Amino acid sequence: MSHLIERLSLRGEGLTADGITVPLTLPGEEIEGAAADGRIPSPRIVTPVPERVRAPCPHYSGCGGCALQHASDAFVADWKMQVVRRALDGQGLEAPVRPIVTSPPETRRRAVLAGRRTKKGVLIGFHARASDVIVEVPDCRLLHPDLLAGLPACEDLTSLGASRKGALALTLTRSEDGLDIAVAEAKPLEGGLFAELAGVAERHDVARLTWNGELIAERRPPRQRMGRAFVAPPPGAFLQATEDGQAALTAAVVEAVGSAANIADLFAGCGTFALPLAERAQVHAVEGSRAMLAALDAGWRRATGLKRVTTETRDLFRRPLLPDELRKLDAVVLDPPRAGAEAQVEQIAASQVPVVAAVSCNPVTFARDARMLCAAGFRIDWVQVVDQFRWSGHVELAARFSRTGPVGR
Incomplete structure (x- = not known):
């Protein structure tokens, strides 16, 4: 048919x-x-x-790691920008949309691979589309070469810790100090497994290895550069997918807040934006994960030339910062998960905050939250689209909101 x-x-x-x-x-x-x-x-x-176009990766026809390698780069770039425009249009909003910034091939520094034992050995790779079949990807055009170099370590870990019935989830992260591997859905640490896993980390020079959340070995703290600071995030913690993507989003946030001297970074994570902003402003970083804030704070304390950074562990979905708490701020940075930040945006809309730098991985919830801000007297000065999940349907963006109307609603 x-x-x-x-x-x-x-x-x-x-x-x-x-x-x-x-x-x-x-x-x-x-x-x-x-x-x-x-x-x-x-x-x-x-x-x-x-x-x-002809897909550049030999694994593309079977692998589910990418969705759009059969489309030209120009088509994908235009489509992703249109996704943002349509999301805004759906909320009755218009904004200048800047040309997309796309990460190059072979730059993904973080990925979750599947590992399964077989009768003949092990399989390491991505799941096929809409399937639990694992496709090996030794020549992947998406992943950074340092991640591909970690495949032998993943094979050894899978051989030791996977059952024949299920698959391991292997989160590989490239750091300044080597590979950071966090394994989940694995066998429990019984008998001599701990020592065997530590031996794998030693043999393959893994910076850090965790197993079902338990630290096996940390031969070197797996640091990530965030401005002038170096941060060692907790195992499996959120990290921007590529260095190029992080740089583009950071540059947009820094431009958006401008000369603001007192900033709140909400959903701050490990300091992706808070620490670069601290080069010129005081920053209050708020995040729900205590471990991520501890990593941020440690990175700030070891760095030189940064202004004061304070931290607060807080669930911003249940307890958003209120207008009185936002009163003395010159700008707010907002980088929520895919669900957006509806509760927090409602409080910002009712506050006196003059500038908001918004970062989003979901244009639909971004546009929903943007409508609330615009109804309260903000305007969208510009939107910067960023594609760091190359060849996928994911779209990220940063935007600047400035208040033009009366405070509150």
């Missing part, structure tokens, strides 16, 4: 007019294939569009 692809979903998969999902297709293409459960898993492209 023939189908026409009308648009892409937010995951980067083709959609027909009647809502059938068709991976590896582009808008305007005519395809054939049998649908099952609302999906055509193996389409035949009858009429390709000019934006279709």
Whole structure:
């Protein structure tokens, strides 16, 4: 049966007019294939569009790690910018959208791989699309070469700690000091397993190894550069996916707050923005994870030439900062998870804060929160789109809001 692809979903998969999902297709293409459960898993492209290109990665046809390698870079860049514009338009908002900043291939410094034991040995890689099948990716065009160099360590860890029934989740993070590996969904530490795992870390020169949340070895603190500071995040902690992406978002945040002397960084994580901002301003960093704030504080104390950074452990979804607490601030940085920051934005809207630097990994919740700010007298000065999840449907952005109307609502 023939189908026409009308648009892409937010995951980067083709959609027909009647809502059938068709991976590896582009808008305007005519395809054939049998649908099952609302999906055509193996389409035949009858009429390709000019934006279709040969995928650069040899694993792409089977691997589920990427969704858009069959599209030209120009198409993906334009599509991601349109995702942001449509999200804003859906809330009745307009804003200048700056050209996208895209991370180069082979720069992903953090990834979660799957590891499974087999009759013949082990499998390490990404899951295939909509499947629990693991596809090996020795020539991956997405991951930094330092992550690929860690595959032999992952094989040894999987051989020791995976069952034949389930798969390990291996989070690999590239650091200034070597590979940081956090293993989850693994066998419990019984018998001599702890010593064997420590031996793997030694043999493969792993900076840090954790197993189901328990530290096995820390041969060197796995530090990340954040401005002038170096921070060793907790195992598995959030980190921007590429150094280029982090640099682009940081530059946008620094530009957005301008000469602000007193800043709150909300959902601060380990200090991605707080520590670079401390080069010119006092910063109050608020985050729900005590361990992440401890890493931020340790990085600040070891750095030189930074202004004062204070920290506060606080669940901003349940206990957002109130207008009285925001009263003396010159700017607020807001970098929430995908759910957005509706409760906190409501308090900012009712406050006297003049400038907001917003960072988001979800254009839909960003636009929802932006509407609340604009209704309270803010305007969106600009939006910077950032693509650090290359060849995926993920879109990130930073934006500057400045107050033009009366305070509060």
